[in-house]
Amino acid sequence: MSIYFIRPGLQTSIQDFGRPGLMHCGIPQGGAADILSMQLVNLLLGNCLNNPVLELTLTGPVIKFECDISIAIAGAQFNVLLNKITVENYKVIQVKRGDILEFGQLLSGTRAYIGLSATIFTSQSFNSVSTHLISHFGGNKGKAISYEERLHLKNIRIAKSAHINRNLQPCYQSRPLLRVIYGPEKKRFTELALSNFFRKTFQVSAQNNRMGIRLSPSIIVDSKAITDSSDEMISSGLYPGSIQIPNNGEPIISFIEGQTIGGYPRIAHIIRADLHRLGQLKAQDKINFQLVHQAQAREILLKKMKYLENLKNNLAPENNESFIL
Amino acid sequence: MLDFSVYPNGDSALDIRFNSKPSENLSRHIIGLKEYLLNKNPNNFIELIPAYQCLTLIFNPALFDSEMLSQKVQQSIQDFLKAHKNISRKSRTIRIPVCYESIFAPDISILSKHTGLSRKEIIKLHTAPSYLVHMLGFTPGFLYLGGLNPRLECPRKKNPRVRIPAGAVGIGGSQTGVYPQATPGGWQIIGQTPIQLFHPYSSHPFLADPLDIIKFYSINQAEFDDIHQSRIWN
Numbered sequence: 009m010s011i012y013f014i015r016p017g018l019q020t021s022i023q024d025f026g027r028p029g030l031m032h033c034g035i036p037q038g039g040a041a042d043i044l045s046m047q048l049v050n051l052l053l054g055n056c057l058n059n060p061v062l063e064l065t066l067t068g069p070v071i072k073f074e075c076d077i078s079i080a081i082a083g084a085q086f087n088v089l090l091n092k093i094t095v096e097n098y099k100v101i102q103v104k105r106g107d108i109l110e111f112g113q114l115l116s117g118t119r120a121y122i123g124l125s126a127t128i129f130t131s132q133s134f135n136s137v138s139t140h141l142i143s144h145f146g147g148n149k150g151k152a153i154s155y156e157e158r159l160h161l162k163n164i165r166i167a168k169s170a171h172i173n174r175n176l177q178p179c180y181q182s183r184p185l186l187r188v189i190y191g192p193e194k195k196r197f198t199e200l201a202l203s204n205f206f207r208k209t210f211q212v213s214a215q216n217n218r219m220g221i222r223l224s225p226s227i228i229v230d231s232k233a234i235t236d237s238s239d240e241m242i243s244s245g246l247y248p249g250s251i252q253i254p255n256n257g258e259p260i261i262s263f264i265e266g267q268t269i270g271g272y273p274r275i276a277h278i279i280r281a282d283l284h285r286l287g288q289l290k291a292q293d294k295i296n297f298q299l300v301h302q303a304q305a306r307e308i309l310l311k312k313m314k315y316l317e318n319l320k321n322n323l324a325p326e327n328n329e330s331f332i333l
Numbered sequence: 334m335l336d337f338s339v340y341p342n343g344d345s346a347l348d349i350r351f352n353s354k355p356s357e358n359l360s361r362h363i364i365g366l367k368e369y370l371l372n373k374n375p376n377n378f379i380e381l382i383p384a385y386q387c388l389t390l391i392f393n394p395a396l397f398d399s400e401m402l403s404q405k406v407q408q409s410i411q412d413f414l415k416a417h418k419n420i421s422r423k424s425r426t427i428r429i430p431v432c433y434e435s436i437f438a439p440d441i442s443i444l445s446k447h448t449g450l451s452r453k454e455i456i457k458l459h460t461a462p463s464y465l466v467h468m469l470g471f472t473p474g475f476l477y478l479g480g481l482n483p484r485l486e487c488p489r490k491k492n493p494r495v496r497i498p499a500g501a502v503g504i505g506g507s508q509t510g511v512y513p514q515a516t517p518g519g520w521q522i523i524g525q526t527p528i529q530l531f532h533p534y535s536s537h538p539f540l541a542d543p544l545d546i547i548k549f550y551s552i553n554q555a556e557f558d559d560i561h562q563s564r565i566w567n
Contacts, residue, residue, distance in 0.1 A: 031380040031391070032367070033539055034513075035473045133533045143473050143514050145533030192340045192348050243477075244348055245382035245389025245470075269384055269470035269477070277343030280394055302399050305344035313395050333395070 009075045009126075010158045017069035017111065021139040022128055022147030022159075023121075024060045025332060030134060031247070031268040038138045038146070038265050041119050041218055042287030044178060044316075045083035047331055049123025051320060052080040052100050053167040057329050060130075060137045060147065062122040066290065068111020069153070071122075073103045078125040078167035084117030084180070084288060099171040117180040117288040126161040142219055142265050170323055180288040183209075187282050187300045187308065191251065191274030192244075201227045201257070205275055206297055210259065214291040218265040221289060226257030227275075243271040249278035249286070261286065279305040280333060281312050309333060334414055335362060339403050346391045347403055349410065355385035355479060357544075360467045362414075363388050364422065364543050369413045370406070377402070383468045383543060385477070426463070426546040429511065429526050431502050432557040433459075437525035440490075444504060444521050447487045455523065456551050458482045459509065464547040474513040474531030474539050478547055481509045493519035500526045502549070527552075527561035 013020070023046065026039025040046035040063055047057045062069075068086050081088060081097050088095050089110045095101050097120075103109070111120070130137050130147045137147035144150030153159070194202070210223040246252070250262040252272035261278065262270070263286060278286065279300060289295070300308070316331040336352040349366070353359050360383075367381045367388055380391040392402060433441065433456045441452055450458065464478040471477075481504070489505045494517060497503075501512045503520030512518055513530035530540045541547060552560070 028379050031382045032469065033473065034470045034475050037380075131534075134538075140473075140533075142516075143531075143533070145473075150533070189341075189344055192342045242350065242384070242386045244350075244384045244387035245342070245346065245380075245391070247343070247346060247380070247382075247389075247391055249343060249345075267471045268382055269468070274342070277345075279343075280345045302341060302344055306394050306398065309344075309395055 009162070009164055010160045011124075012072040012074055013069050013153050013155065013157045013159075014072055014108070015070040016153045016155055016157065017064045018067040019065040019141070020069050020153045021063050021141060022060050022130055023063045023138050024136055025058045026138045026264065027134045027136045031245070034268050035134065036265050036268055037248070038140050038218070039136070040121065040138075040287070041264055042083050042121065042284045043332060044284040045119070045121045045287075046123075047316075048082045048098065048172065048178075049080040049121050051323050051327070052082075052098065052170050052172065053078055053123050053125045054170075054324055054327075055123065055125065056327070057331065059123070060128045061124070062153075063119055064111065064122070065119050066114060068114075068120065070111070071109045073105060073107045073109070074158075075105050075161065075164055076166065077103050077161070077164055079103055079109075080123045082121050082123075084120040085115040086120055087112035087115065096171075098177050100167050100169050102166065102169075116182070118290040119287050124161065125167040126164040129160040129162050140265060141217075172319065172323070176319065180285070183294045183296070184285055184289075185296050185298050186285065187279045187305065188251065188276040188297050189279060189300060189302055189305055191276045193273035194275065196273045197253070197275055200229060201253075202275070204229065205259070206299060209294050209296055212289050212291055212293045212295065216289065216291060218263055220263050220266050221261040221286060223259045223261070223295070227253065227259070228257035243269050246270040246274075249280070249283050250274050251276045251278065279308060281305065281309040284333060335359075337410060339407050339410075341399050341403065342389060344394050344399060346389055347399070347406055349388040349390070349406065351386050353386065355467065357465050357479070359386065360465065360479075360544060361422070366410065366413050370409060373409060382470065384470070385467055422544050424544050424546050425541070426548060427541050428548045428550055429528060429540075430552040430556065430560060431460075431524040431526050431549045432552050432554055433524040434554050436554065437501075437557070438523045440503075440521035441523045444485070444487050444523055448484060450484065455485065458485050459523065460549045460551055462548075464509070464549075466541050466543050466545045466547060468543050469539065472512075472514055472516055473533070476510055476530070476541055476547065478508065478510050481507055483507065485509070487521050489519040490521065493517055494522075497522060498525065500528070500530070502526060525557070527557045527564070529564060
């Protein structure tokens with residue numbers, strides 16, 4: 009019982025919630041880059057929300073199914089074909105043994121998630137099958153899936169048909185506004201550097217991956233200093249969403265496989281409710297930052313959680329897990 | 334009593350910052366505090382990340398209000414500092430073999446030029462101290478060490494290397510350490526260890542814990558090859 013990758017796509021990997029609780033050992037949480045889409049495919053299939061999924065990036069795979077199974081796709085919008093017939097995102101798709109799933113043109117977003125009504129049988133480390141692509145451990149021995157690779161499945165079942173209405177599906181704008189709150193080193197930045205940070209439109213550089221997302225341009229103008237203070241920075245904890253400003257003034261956003269300790273001043277931090285949107289950014293995308301306060305950040309998060317709770321009550325009322333954002 | 338402040342770090346974390354210089358004593362307090370907070374409220378925090386002068390606590394903001402949690406944490410720290418004057422954890426001493434021969438030490442001549450020390454003196458000064466593991470971080474199993482002889486200090490490379498091999502031993506500013514994985518890196522590479530610092534599939538994945546002692550010792554290339562080859566049987 010397996011699925012066979014005729015083509016693997018640019019970077020297709022196995023992901024789950026990752027490995028929270030190990031950052032003090034230098035191990036980032038990892039897991040799905042867009043944790044919302046990952047949970048939605050599992051919700052649709054009646055799986056537990058942390059059931060391992062396939063994360064694909066920019067170019068999707070061609071997969072031959074070697075068993076009858078149900079799948080669902082969410083996240084980035086590709087032109088997806090099952091046996092040459094278009095299939096939709098956010099919907100349970102019944103697949104027969106011998107069927108071929110193909111990902112064509114990318115229409116929006118960056119990463120799509122394929123949920124399976126089965127468990128992927130693969131290598132595990134630290135209680136997770138999440139593939140840690142940078143340090144090479146976890147699912148598929150820490151590597152992205154390659155040509156003619158086969159993934160073995162267990163606990164296969166057929167899921168009931170289900171879908172998420174179009175107006176309730178997350179959509180990924182090409183110019184997202186990401187909400188942030190000030191970082192611990194806010195006071196180190198000049199007024200000008202701070203105002204540039206909120207005024208400028210940043211472009212996502214080609215150097216963006218699960219470890220970090222580099223942005224340009226610099227927030228320094230006329231080579232003026234970005235910080236008022238010259239005292240030594242204290243290296244301290246970084247986590248997904250931390251925005252550091254290195255000496256060249258170009259912001260770097262820490263992401264899910266990012267380093268756990270860093271020494272550049274942290275100007276701001278993406279709010280938790282918006283973290284999943286980072287997983288859909290790609291090179292050349294334009295972003296802006298909007299300042300919110302702690303209390304607003306929490307309100308936005310609780311509102312999203314409530315929406316997800318309602319969605320869960322409609323789709324899988326028997327599931328009493330909580331969503332994670 | 335140690336002087337500290339608690340700051341929000343994003344909407345999902347608090348930084349506890351201490352105003353003392355990095356030291357063994359401070360690291361003992363930070364590690365002790367981490368364990369104290371974890372035992373007291375095991376479910377409050379997703380991550381507790383100790384650093385030289387800071388402990389970062391990551392929580393789920395859907396469950397806690399940052400302001401309220403900050404107040405609770407401040408009270409807990411006061412309690413901890415009052416109750417736990419002597420934080421003791423038995424340190425292990427871990428010896429790490431390093432081959433400083435040219436094939437593994439592409440930057441030793443840069444270090445020699447910068448410090449005015451001969452290769453022999455560099456090896457002597459680098460292998461002399463008992464380094465303290467202040468924390469693990471950056472990448473899986475990377476050890477932040479304290480105790481480098483100031484005579485060996487050397488600035489990082491202007492252009493970091495795109496890839497340095499796993500086991501590379503380097504000096505960056507006033508720090509020294511070993512890269513557990515092949516990663517990009519800006520430190521001056523002066524040697525390489527044949528041993529593995531991170532075993533992702535083992536029940537003991539890390540070579541050392543915070544507050545352990547690291548000693549480097551010099552080996553030649555033949556010894557390097559022997560140890561490296563024996564790894565496949567482990």
